[in-house]
Amino acid sequence: MVAALVLLAFLGLTVWAFDDLQINVATLVDSAHNAVDFAGRAFPLTFPPVSEVLRLTGETMAIVICGTAMAVVISVVLAVLAAANTTPHPIVRYVARAVIAVARAIPDVVLAALFFGVFGFGALAGILAMGLHSVGMVGKLYADAIEKIDEGPRSAVRAGGAGRFQELITGVLPQVMPAFVATALHRVDINLRTSVLLGFVGVGGLGFEISNSLQTLDYPTGIALALIVLVLCIIVELMSGAIRRAMLHPKTTAPLARTSGQISPQWTFARIRKAFYVLLTVAIVVASVWGAHISPGQVAGALTALGRILPQSWPPSFVPGLFSALWDTIKIALASMLIGIVLALPLGALAARNVAPRAARYFRVLIVCIRGIPELVLGIVFVVITGLGPVAGALALGLSTIGFMGKLVADSLEEVDRDVEQALRATGAGRFQVFVTATLPQAAPAVVSHTFYQFDENFRSSTLLGIVGAGGIGFQLLEASRVLEYDVIGAIVVLTFGTVMVVELLALGIRRVVR
Incomplete structure (x- = not known):
């Protein structure tokens, strides 16, 4: 009630x-006449040269993928601590939920402005701002997915003598993996559009060029670049749909094969496809890190500098x-x-x-x-x-x-x-x-x-x-x-x-x- x-x-x-x-x-x-006037100023569209479009697209996708990967890694840990059925203690749960809420409450543009004040323009500031803010969404949805699992498989694993980590790997992770993948791919979509916003505070790529075009009232170029972002979103959606279909229903179980005294699933087409997606994901993340020119030392230094700035607020x-x-x-x-x-x-x-x-x-x-x-x-x-x-x-x-x-x-x-x-x-x-x-x-x-x-x-x-x-x-x-x-x-x-x-x-x- x-x-x-x-x-x-x-x-x-x-x-x-x-x-x-x-x-x-x-x-x-x-307001209809204003819409007609805007359309007259925005069309026909003006596209930059192909080489410039490819460069901006590569820079944008590297920032987006790195930021999303950073958020996923942090969110998995926070989600396990924030879910009611996997948290080690209720206090830990509320602390983890509070951390997730803080990440969601601080706008990414504020984080970007803070990082730019320390590191200047560059990909690292955008990646950190995008990644830390994304934890607010990804961590929340991951925790919700863990709380909605069927406790039967987990209880069966526990009855067999499994420890807490084994319960997570074998009793929880297989159930939430489709939701985890769907959320991560959905966040890539969001971060792709967020890159346009961060362009207004200096993040490179398509967003920065869109902001320059719109601020100078060059609507034909700005709308053309926004159309490129739309095409990228469609491509990401097609890829995410293929990956989700590989992981979701209908469920199929690969036949078992005995090899050298061990029983393991056979390498069916479905299993090969899933392995290919995993390898492709790892390769894309590695290429994005390389393309963004960042290193773990830079990330650690950025987080340390953020700790010096926050007390001033x-x-x-x-x-x-x-x-x-x-x-x-x-x-x-x-x-x-x-x-x-x-x-x-x-x-x-x-x-x-x-x-x-x-x-x-x-x-x-x-x-x-x-x-x-x-x-x-x-x-x-x-x-x-x-x-x-x-x-x-x-x-x-x-x-x-x-x-x-x-x-x-x-x-x-x-x-x-x-x-x-x-x-x-x-x-x-x-x-x-x-x-x-x-x-x-x-x-x-x-x-x-x-x-x-x-x-x-x-x-x-x-x-x-x-x-x-x-x-x-x-x-x-x-x-x-x-x-x-x-x-x-x-x-x-x-x-x-x-x-x-x-x-x-x-x-x-x-x-x-x-x-």
């Missing part, structure tokens, strides 16, 4: 925020207007979440192969195209169309939410136990009945978790869209970063951290009830 009341209150607040921002058809109709300085800007940011996040989720739920269901097998591929492509457009580019476009203010931020994030939530909903529906669906079909149930009684109930905990996670993401993104005039606390953040007012940045971090923690506690309680 409490969970239901909290959900209703959250929904009511979301609807109120949508209405308070005055997002309606009349607003869009009044305390005590925080709550300057006038900070709380009202925070409230505007919350309203933008709520309104954009409502816009996105209302459209993402049916779109995600149609993109799930076990729900709509014939139409899924087409809706997957549509989701990729929506998700591939960077939020900051959308923010600039809507600022030009609707003018400065929170309406532009809400519309930009709402459109972006459709792509993100659509993918997460589709992935959650595809990861359910197919045996339950098959059992209902055997009794004569129709496709809709199977979806309502078998598929949706199994995916409900993940969808609820993704919804609150999406609010976290929209709240963080809305702070960043303020950089381009889309309302919220982002303007104060930009000004404080420019003049290195670390105490004001500390105040913004405290406020965003408090908001994220409240949402995190609500999500933990509601997810426990829904599960």
Whole structure:
């Protein structure tokens, strides 16, 4: 009952925020002529030379992959400590959850500004900012995946005398591996768009060139480069889809073969394909580290320097207007979440192969195209169309939410136990009945978790869209970063951290009830 009341209150607040921002058809109709004018200035597109595009693409992908790999390594450790069923102690769990929340609460652009203040321009600052912030999402979703495992295999391994580490490797890891891989690949998508944002504070690659083009009102080149980012996102989506299909249902067990007195699975095509993906992943990460020109010594030195900078942000300085800007940011996040989720739920269901097998591929492509457009580019476009203010931020994030939530909903529906669906079909149930009684109930905990996670993401993104005039606390953040007012940045971090923690506690309680 409490969970239901909290959900209703959250929904009511979301609807109120949508209405308070005055997002309606009349607003869009009044801005139609601005959209036509912007299209006239942006087309035809102007693409740089092919050699320049390849150089920028390689630099961008090296930064993105290195940052994501760093986040995955850190997140696996934190997730084991943060999950209720694997943590060594409840206090350790809450500490790990707090670390994850802190990583999610500190905007990556703030981290980038801090690192640039120490190391100057270069790939390392972007990798560290991207990687440390990504821990907030990856660690949270990894911990949620561990908490949702079937405890049967783990109990069986423990009954056989296995230690804690053996339990994790043989009883937990095989169950969560599909979710781990899907989350890592999803984060590559996000970081690819994040690189556009970090370009506004000096990270090299496509993002830096996009920021230069848009700031000089060279819309044909800026939109053309954004289109290249979209193509990269589609390529990443195709690769991630192939990898996920290799790891997800239907499950197949390779026949066993006896070799030199030992029993091991035979090298079937499916096993060879999985091994190939593992080797390919390792090769890509190694090539990215080499291409970004970084070393473990540089990373260690960067973290040490960050430890010297952080004390300068305390005590925080709550300057006038900070709380009202925070409230505007919350309203933008709520309104954009409502816009996105209302459209993402049916779109995600149609993109799930076990729900709509014939139409899924087409809706997957549509989701990729929506998700591939960077939020900051959308923010600039809507600022030009609707003018400065929170309406532009809400519309930009709402459109972006459709792509993100659509993918997460589709992935959650595809990861359910197919045996339950098959059992209902055997009794004569129709496709809709199977979806309502078998598929949706199994995916409900993940969808609820993704919804609150999406609010976290929209709240963080809305702070960043303020950089381009889309309302919220982002303007104060930009000004404080420019003049290195670390105490004001500390105040913004405290406020965003408090908001994220409240949402995190609500999500933990509601997810426990829904599960």
